[in-house]
Amino acid sequence: MKVFRNSQKNDLGFGEKSYNNGSRLINRDGSFNVKSKGISSFNVSDIYHSLITIKWWLFALLISTLFFVVNALFALLYLYCGVDQITSIPAGDLTSNFWDAFYFSTQTMTTVGYGLFAPVGTHAKIFASAEAFIGLLGFAVATGILYGRFSRPLARLKYSKNALIAPYQEINAMMFRMVNMRSNQLIEVEVSVNMVWLNKETNKREYANLPLELKKINFMPLGWTLVHAIDEASPFWGKSASYFADQDAELIVLVKAFEESFSQVVYSRASYRVEEIVWGAKFVSMMENRSGGIVHLDVDALDKFQEVSLNSQS
């Protein structure tokens, strides 16, 4: 009887079956090509998650709109109570009364409370008390969200647009490179690269880990060129670009590092579809030779490569 133990199976989590023939598993921005049904996204954690990840201009727009709308609602409430419940608002024109009620509301919600407008009627006093309370809690929430936005320990790694097949010692190697786009430092940076392809015979996805020349570095002050030597054990050995295109192949890159400013572990991912691999090319150096003892790194050269002829594989 065979024993079916966990045999170091290498499945990245995408499973064996392919549901999206011909399209990529991981998008260029690191997100997954998956849509879920049945997950109600209306819960506080997910709303918070959205609010700390949206763009700044959108966040500013949202919070300003919310401030306007809530004040308008309170203004309507004060109008309903009667403007005579608030000092210094003259009776009369509904529009100007609404706006005065609106300004009273903003002065209450922000707790400025100049006092020129002040509640004198019972209902206005109740609503004004509630509004100031809600206002302060609202700004407490905003404080939390703003801090959440600031303090996310993101690794802003930028990957070269292409992976290259370049000559390497007496054989060839698959190479790509990355650079840290932030001024913080990444420490103990670790990279793993896997290849995924569709086995046309079994119609199942297969996975292979690609060993790297160097898979962990202590510091990353410069860019890092990842090198997978194409020896006989490599899935690239003796294969050409057209072979992989036919197999719907994709390289999945997972980077783990320690981000120094927030003292936390961060992850980053990338993927190279077979179309993004260039056969017979090598990267142009990003380092500039200058005098003065300080290394100069030109990040704009990240994607630059030049054509070279490959070593033969035999």
Added chain:
Amino acid sequence: MKVFRNSQKNDLGFGEKSYNNGSRLINRDGSFNVKSKGISSFNVSDIYHSLITIKWWLFALLISTLFFVVNALFALLYLYCGVDQITSIPAGDLTSNFWDAFYFSTQTMTTVGYGLFAPVGTHAKIFASAEAFIGLLGFAVATGILYGRFSRPLARLKYSKNALIAPYQEINAMMFRMVNMRSNQLIEVEVSVNMVWLNKETNKREYANLPLELKKINFMPLGWTLVHAIDEASPFWGKSASYFADQDAELIVLVKAFEESFSQVVYSRASYRVEEIVWGAKFVSMMENRSGGIVHLDVDALDKFQEVSLNSQS
């Protein structure tokens, strides 16, 4: 003389003795079936812990009630000083004086301070100073608690209601599955499954780790079906449902993952009592076949299975 070294004993932390015959060790929500005596829960850390874990409606109710009660207490204090210590509060009716003192209090605590009501007497000035100070610190505390509520890195994993015994290659396997109910990503997801049962002869609990076909995945964009192959080494081998029911058996699931939005490690647990294991069934796929290159996952199908006949164990 025998040497009694630590022999890789597998105790999950529940000990050898059983104190709760017939009831589960871990509840469906992941909490433990234990009550402690002698732990005074009245300390700040535990109060904070409660405040960040209770439901939102309860939190809102609590904080509003607190706001009301503290203002009422200060109102009583101002009444005691005499309403003549506050401008614009007319002497007279006690009830209306109380409410005016209450509104003065809310205007002070929220630091709105319109000024229509303002302290003129010495005692009122002292109490108003204290109240504004307490109010601001109170909202500082609320800010901390609100941020604490938002920023808890929870893994909201949902587990299939049942674990199944299903045919697997030429043998059978125990399977259950789980899905991430949040829009964030879980990375480096690792699962360990243990079986606990009561040995009727020794009356002691025994533990066995169940090896999995795959115990770690890099990403979990889709649901994950955990598979324990029932080979000769498995405690399920040659056993039926009734055998385990008699042994008070329970599967303990521990999941560890890296939560991407908060960059922190999170844990989740689940348990399957023997009654929740279905012999002879397999899961219905959650993936929907659609065109367009994007995988569609139907979370509502998580619990769905269909009956199948098992492979014989011999």
Added chain:
Amino acid sequence: MKVFRNSQKNDLGFGEKSYNNGSRLINRDGSFNVKSKGISSFNVSDIYHSLITIKWWLFALLISTLFFVVNALFALLYLYCGVDQITSIPAGDLTSNFWDAFYFSTQTMTTVGYGLFAPVGTHAKIFASAEAFIGLLGFAVATGILYGRFSRPLARLKYSKNALIAPYQEINAMMFRMVNMRSNQLIEVEVSVNMVWLNKETNKREYANLPLELKKINFMPLGWTLVHAIDEASPFWGKSASYFADQDAELIVLVKAFEESFSQVVYSRASYRVEEIVWGAKFVSMMENRSGGIVHLDVDALDKFQEVSLNSQS
């Protein structure tokens, strides 16, 4: 020529030389018996560290005193400008002027700003602007400190007052136990125990790691009794209490766990001096036998033990 590689030396960090003969290395509260000279403790990080670790009553006292003192200083400043720079403060009696200036200051710093007192002179306006600004920043700092106090992921483990030498299978074992005093859960709890003693011949400290029957548990819903079997390899083998007293011996306990509510790793330490080890005793169970399927744990019984006779060591 001998090769002097790092030979798994076991030094906990206290070094080989003993500087405090006869006193403990780790105090009962987990702090170290070390005083440093030359470390100026007047830096912001250490002040923050102090403010988040002092007792709550002391923190409340400090912050209230600070509020009082800063307002008194601003009051003096306003007095110096002249009370005629503030509306509604009548000229005259210096004491009453000081207190009115003080209340004006509190109304400014808390940003209540009723307006009955309001700055009209230029200097008063300048100082009032500065004070409101400083006040808001001060409450921002207080918010940070309060959150820091709340969100410290502490493991409040309580250790049994004594370690015991108890009979264990056919030999004896050193045992102590611990219990989680908070309502949160500790996961993946890992313990290491080391013995430190002074070698009277070399006058150097020696260290030995004590292997445990079980050194890691997945969950700790109940108390945990740590067991070090005294076999021939143990430093306790064939030794009596008096032997160790002479050697200035101490057991150093280091606990590492994952705290679930803050999703962070926490450490706890404890130490048992040889005087705190009881030869010939075993712990009384903390579990109460009750009906109902819920385990009842009596934390008050943590320190309770009863005398027993030991197995002979031969």
Added chain:
Amino acid sequence: MKVFRNSQKNDLGFGEKSYNNGSRLINRDGSFNVKSKGISSFNVSDIYHSLITIKWWLFALLISTLFFVVNALFALLYLYCGVDQITSIPAGDLTSNFWDAFYFSTQTMTTVGYGLFAPVGTHAKIFASAEAFIGLLGFAVATGILYGRFSRPLARLKYSKNALIAPYQEINAMMFRMVNMRSNQLIEVEVSVNMVWLNKETNKREYANLPLELKKINFMPLGWTLVHAIDEASPFWGKSASYFADQDAELIVLVKAFEESFSQVVYSRASYRVEEIVWGAKFVSMMENRSGGIVHLDVDALDKFQEVSLNSQS
């Protein structure tokens, strides 16, 4: 055919090529000697990162200046609307009007709102509403930054100015020491030391890990002297100071520890250029012999050493 697997290559992340002959890789403060071009530093994360790392006096200056400038801009806005839109500002002299508008602005932004100055015109009301809103959000941002400044889990390790080559048992050893300059505790402290030098023949950088007598300690209540025994396998074996100077050699120190007050992992780095290594010297003890059972550590003696003669290497 040779197989080119990842052969435990030891590259710290600085690469093989040298771009800064003769200058150090890591500065004394732990920063890297690299300048990047093409990284726009104008993004929110990097601004936040700057704001939490700059000196306190600079932070205070920045935030005060910002407060002044924003209020001046709003003052200009109110002037443009006309001072008649604000109560109690007398028409007339432009300068005094500006300053009154400025104080109205500060009273609005800090939400003091005494009310002596209050907006009566429509434009003034709109701008005042916006200013109070912006003010509160601004202080929310300040709260986040202040908390970020406080709560950075920094390891303030101080390293001895020099590394020493000292006699050690019957051979010699390279030693340096470090001390924790903060009152918090570092746990599980782990050190790795690498030597980098330029191979003059290949003109490539080479790396060697230097094994330590003890590379991890559980606690660091005292200073820690790191010891690399110079045996035959060491790159120091049989070499003199002049040999390494010629090779542009540098020792790279990486320390990893668990910081107890923030429950987070922290890293620290240091480097010793060959000029900073003293041949034939040993450290003077930092421990003071006093009575009382408490160890006294004199941090000021960190750099002190005395000359000794070395053991011969043969």
